[in-house]
Amino acid sequence: MRMIGHVQAEAGARAFGDYLYAQGIGNRLEPARDGTWELWVESEDQIATAAALLNEYQRNPGNPKYQQSARIAREKREQEQRENEAAQKRFFDRRKLSPGMLSGVGALTAGLIALSVVVGIFSRLGEDKKFLQPFFITEYSESGAYVEWQGGLPEIRHGQVWRLFTPMFIHFGPVHLIVNMLCLLNLGTMIERRQSWRHLAVLVLVISALSNFGQSLIGPPNFGGMSGVVYGLIGYIWLRGKFDPGSGLFLDGSTVTMSVIWFFLCLFHFIPNIANTVHAVGFGVGIVWGYLSALTANRHR
Numbered sequence: 001m002r003m004i005g006h007v008q009a010e011a012g013a014r015a016f017g018d019y020l021y022a023q024g025i026g027n028r029l030e031p032a033r034d035g036t037w038e039l040w041v042e043s044e045d046q047i048a049t050a051a052a053l054l055n056e057y058q059r060n061p062g063n064p065k066y067q068q069s070a071r072i073a074r075e076k077r078e079q080e081q082r083e084n085e086a087a088q089k090r091f092f093d094r095r096k097l098s099p100g101m102l103s104g105v106g107a108l109t110a111g112l113i114a115l116s117v118v119v120g121i122f123s124r125l126g127e128d129k130k131f132l133q134p135f136f137i138t139e140y141s142e143s144g145a146y147v148e149w150q151g152g153l154p155e156i157r158h159g160q161v162w163r164l165f166t167p168m169f170i171h172f173g174p175v176h177l178i179v180n181m182l183c184l185l186n187l188g189t190m191i192e193r194r195q196s197w198r199h200l201a202v203l204v205l206v207i208s209a210l211s212n213f214g215q216s217l218i219g220p221p222n223f224g225g226m227s228g229v230v231y232g233l234i235g236y237i238w239l240r241g242k243f244d245p246g247s248g249l250f251l252d253g254s255t256v257t258m259s260v261i262w263f264f265l266c267l268f269h270f271i272p273n274i275a276n277t278v279h280a281v282g283f284g285v286g287i288v289w290g291y292l293s294a295l296t297a298n299r300h301r
Helices: 010-022 044-059 064-090 107-122 174-194 197-216 227-243 253-267 276-299
Strands: 002-007 027-031 037-041 140-143 146-149
Touching: 002 010, 002 044, 010 027, 010 037, 010 044, 010 064, 037 044, 107 174, 107 197, 174 197, 174 227, 197 227, 197 276, 227 253, 227 276, 253 276
Parallel strands: none
Antiparallel strands: 002 037, 027 037, 140 146
């Protein structure tokens, strides 16, 4: 889904939206902050056609065909509604089993949250270090106040590549888990809705691997959490939305400000026992990725 432009008045926006719908182009209208109406096209394959039709409309919005399309669009929607109702009678609707449950949440986002919760339950929120040994970036042992481990990530070099990613599923305590999952719920679902689950999967894997590897170069391997990924997604959405508004990705300025404040509180140990390198690397990767992808998207328009 991508925004193709703005229409000044609501009536005109709805008339043109009906016209596109009558032409077989799925679309959505959303009010913009400046009082205009944003026009979003659902299919990437139809963006060029819809943009050309929008230019035509803006040159002559009074053309009667735009008003006449309202009847065609209404009849088409009514026909689709009848077909959907008939289909619901023939097939089991799983939403009746749990109405509203996970409504609108991206599938991959829900899966990542579920895995984090399951690991949290079985590890007793990080207390069972024996259970978590396969999840840490490298195995370690504790001797009093000291953590002993072998440097150079020997397990990964011998094929246990999953250790680059699995620390993101480890959480220490309920607050750590809940805060990260709420952030992931919003950020991950936004990317899945505006782009795709595949795009989110690549982002999560790359950000997780780089941020976990970066942290392993700085200190002990007994770290974990989804916060590196969360910071990476914040950086990605922030820069992608800033330089490519048509992507549909957007973060409120206060969200970015609070994320930066929290980062420095952790960095200067006002909040102790935080894997700060994970945050820094994740945030940096997300910012660079968001900026470069915005440049690429603008270049291909």
